[in-house]
Amino acid sequence: MLKKKHTVRDWLRHYITRPYTVVIVPDNSERPIQFQLRIGVITIGTAIITVMMIAIAIFGYYGSRYHQVNVQNKVLISSNEEQKEQLGVFQEEQRKYNEAEGLLSEANSQIEALRAENDLQKQEIARLSLMTEDTMNQLEEILLMQNELRVQLGFKAIEGMGGPREVSKREEPLSDHSLVQQESLEDISERLEYIKQQISDQKEGLLEIHAQMDALTKIPARWPVESRNVTSEFGSRSNPFGGSSTENHWGIDVGCSWGASIYAAGQGEVIVAEWESGYGYTVVIDHGNGYISRYSHCSRLSVTEGDIVEAGEEIAKAGSTGRSTGPHLDFRIQYNGEYIDPLQILRE
Numbered sequence: 001m002l003k004k005k006h007t008v009r010d011w012l013r014h015y016i017t018r019p020y021t022v023v024i025v026p027d028n029s030e031r032p033i034q035f036q037l038r039i040g041v042i043t044i045g046t047a048i049i050t051v052m053m054i055a056i057a058i059f060g061y062y063g064s065r066y067h068q069v070n071v072q073n074k075v076l077i078s079s080n081e082e083q084k085e086q087l088g089v090f091q092e093e094q095r096k097y098n099e100a101e102g103l104l105s106e107a108n109s110q111i112e113a114l115r116a117e118n119d120l121q122k123q124e125i126a127r128l129s130l131m132t133e134d135t136m137n138q139l140e141e142i143l144l145m146q147n148e149l150r151v152q153l154g155f156k157a158i159e160g161m162g163g164p165r166e167v168s169k170r171e172e173p174l175s176d177h178s179l180v181q182q183e184s185l186e187d188i189s190e191r192l193e194y195i196k197q198q199i200s201d202q203k204e205g206l207l208e209i210h211a212q213m214d215a216l217t218k219i220p221a222r223w224p225v226e227s228r229n230v231t232s233e234f235g236s237r238s239n240p241f242g243g244s245s246t247e248n249h250w251g252i253d254v255g256c257s258w259g260a261s262i263y264a265a266g267q268g269e270v271i272v273a274e275w276e277s278g279y280g281y282t283v284v285i286d287h288g289n290g291y292i293s294r295y296s297h298c299s300r301l302s303v304t305e306g307d308i309v310e311a312g313e314e315i316a317k318a319g320s321t322g323r324s325t326g327p328h329l330d331f332r333i334q335y336n337g338e339y340i341d342p343l344q345i346l347r348e
Contacts, residue, residue, distance in 0.1 A: 002065055002162040002289060004029070010198055019036050021034055021036045022034065022036070027166050030281065031211075032113075033185065040237055043214075054284040055335055056271075062306075068237050083257070092329075095241055105332045114123060116168075122202065128188050129187075129188055129272075130179065130312060131163075131267065132188055132191045132192060132195060133227065135195055136191070136195060138205050139195065139198055139199070141201070142202065143158060143198075146158065146202060146205055146206065146209070150205065150208075150209065150235065157217050158201055158202065160207050164348060165295065169314065202328075208342065209216060215289050216286050216296045217266065217267050217268050217285040217292065217311055218268055218289060219263075219266050219289070219291055219345060220265030220266040220268075220285070220287055220293040220333055220342075220345070221266060221312050221345045221346055221347050222263065222264075222265045222266060222312055222346070222347070223255055223263075223346055223347075224254070224260055224262055224263050224264070224265050224266070224293075224295060224329060225260055225261070225263070225318065225329055226256070226257060226260065226261070227254055227256040227257075227260065227336060228254070229256070230252050230253065230254055230275065231253045231254065231255045231256060231328060232252065232253035232254055233249070233341075233343070234249060234251060234252055234340075234341035234342065234343065235248065235249060235341070236248055236249070237249045241261050250332050250333030250339040251294070251330055251333070251339070251342060252330075252341075252342050253328045253329070253330055253332055253345060254317045254328060254329045254331060255326070255327070255328045255329075256327060256328060256329060257272075257327060258299060258319055258320070259299060259300075259317045259318060259319070259325040260317065260318040260327075261314045261317065261318075262283075262295055262298060262316040262317065262318055263311075263315065264285055264293075264309040264310065264311055264312065264313050264315050264332070265285075265311065265331075265333075265346075266285070266287045266291065266292050266293065266311045267308075267309065267310050267311050268285040268286050268287035268288065268291075268293075268308075268309060269283070269285065269286050269306070269308050269309075270283060270285055270304065270305055270306060270308075270309060270315070271284050271285065271286045271305065272284035272305065273294075273301050273303050273305050273307075274301075275321075275322075276296070276322070278322050278323045279296035279297065279321075279322045279323070280296060280297045280298065280319070280320075280321025280322025281296075281297070281298040281299065281301050281315050281319070281321050281322075282294060282295065282296045282297075282298065283295045283298065283299075283301060283303060283315050283322065283344065284320075285315070290335050290336040291333065291334070291335055291336075292330040292332070292333070292334040293331070293332070293333050294330075294335075295315065295316055295329060295330075296329070296330040296331075296332075297318075297319060297320055297321055297322050297324045297328060297329065297330050298317060298318065298319050298321065299316075299317045299318060299319020299320070299321060299327075300317040300318035300319070301315070301316050302314050302315050302316050302317070303315045303316070333345070
């Protein structure tokens, strides 16, 4: 009979299920204690206990590590919070610094702009100072010329400028830079006020001169024709048509060619432009200020009643109309209703 071959599995089964008896014998006469154990149970129990002890050891190790990590994590979280707070403080300080830097940059820009504006104001002050100085010099020259004219016209001379004008006269000429240093806007303003007052005074004087000049332009003092051939003067004369009688001639006769231009002796308004008995075609001009001029024996009239004419403007053509002995101009001037000798006021 062949012996059955045992496998490892059979051996393990037999080893594990094989019973062992454990006897505990006390020292006294008591009955021994015995109990039966199977090796498999011991082995499995020992393995379980070993696994549990390993598990406890591993759990204790990793628990300790977890606790350490947890503590470190809490420390890191606390440190992170502190860092966040410090970062916030730093960011706030950085923001304030940026704002301060921006304000400083803006202030620097404003300072530069103010410096540039100040330089421009200095240049403007220098320019205004030179302009006022030049203006005063020109006003003095105009004043001298005006006073010469006023004296010729019989007016009182205007007094010269004083005050700031005298202060502005310095021993040495001033450069633009020194003007800026020595003169302020108040000084220039004061000088400008004096200039304004002087201009006002001179304006009044010029208006007075203008009025006088206007009156002078209206005086019939311009020769009415190109010819200067006076054939009959103002006053008593022999009758031009013959005989021994005499007559008063209230003007002058100026011999000229037929059709020669006759001009207004002064500015005025034409009050007569028609045929008059004995005088032929006649023009009468009212010059104002009591002056009236008459132009007779014309061949043709160039104006009509109501026209305003200027001195030297053509008003008629010379002829021999009316009671006349030949081509000529009978020219007469009245002043305040009285005839006066035209040769007393006629000028070249």
